[in-house]
Amino acid sequence: MEPSTAPDGGAPDSDEFDWLTLDADETVVWADTPHEMSLVPAFIVGIPLSLLLVGIPILVGAYLSHRNTNYLVTTTALYRKTGVLSRNVQRIEFDKVQDTSYRQSFFGSYFGYGTVDVSTAGGTGVELSFTNVADPQALQRRINERIRTDRDTGEDRDKAAVLDDILDELRAIRTAVEGGDGGSASARADDPAADRDT
Template sequence: MTSGVESTDWLPLTPGEEVLWAGTPSLAPATLPMAIGFGLSMVGVWLSREVEVPRVPEQFALVLVPIGLAIVAWAYLSRWSTRYVFTTKAIYEKSGVFSLSVTRVPIGRVQNTAFDQSLIERTFSYGDIAVYTAGSGGVNLALSNVPDPEHVNGLVTTQLSESAASGTEREVASAGRPTS
């Protein structure tokens, strides 16, 4: 399966490791902050040009423009800088606008996965995926705003089943070998 994702500094693919799915968080949750930021910028421009407020200089209204643009930029950059990758051997999450944080969970450690969608998330086809690992006692990796989480969770579940089946085959094969 080709995904356009190649080995990088933050994604060290091992020999034989194939990318099953790669993506970014859905744009849907970022649209409201982006609309608010854009609206603030437009209001700032409009107030500075059209409305005369007593004892308030027009430059004060222009302060809304960079504030609005900063909100738009942050909403977009925080989404753009987050990457999710599922491979045949691990689940990766990369995040960070100014810093870098990468979490890797080997498929062999994954005990269970679950996805969750509210009504709004279901309407716009995104949701959250929780990855539970052996020995953690809870959610080890929480992936937010994943597009089509049911499909992506299904890919992970299928890979878990295949990994478990190949592990069982290796155990059976090694059990039949004589020990020295």
């Protein structure tokens, strides 16, 4: 399965993920499942053992795990859904991500899949792994770009909030000065800056 991407490849429809609840302004930008060739090692082990009936559970388990695993990158977070009989959904927001890395096994290098590991600030090691995804290096790059965008936007919001506070303070000072004799008593009571000046 080719990963679904956006905006160039078209945004994946979040309605197809019945397990996913998105915030109002959150959209899916990438979605995928484990690479089909990641089943090769299970078949290499499972097929010979199936003659002894031991390999059948290995094959069935690998297939069901593959079919019931989804990975998503949205505009604000990373998601991983796993589980055959039950459902486990893990979510990590970009502002909590500390580090990303990727790795590939022998088969992964040959067939073009690997694992992207995500560590969080304050976490103990890897908190979330996108296991056996196609082109893990490209996925790591996409995640790092989203993290950078999220942090830059957050810094811009922080700067804008500080500038708004300074502007409010300057307006209060101007109102106090234009009110004559330093402003009225009621203006001073409402304005903490006026109390500091007196």
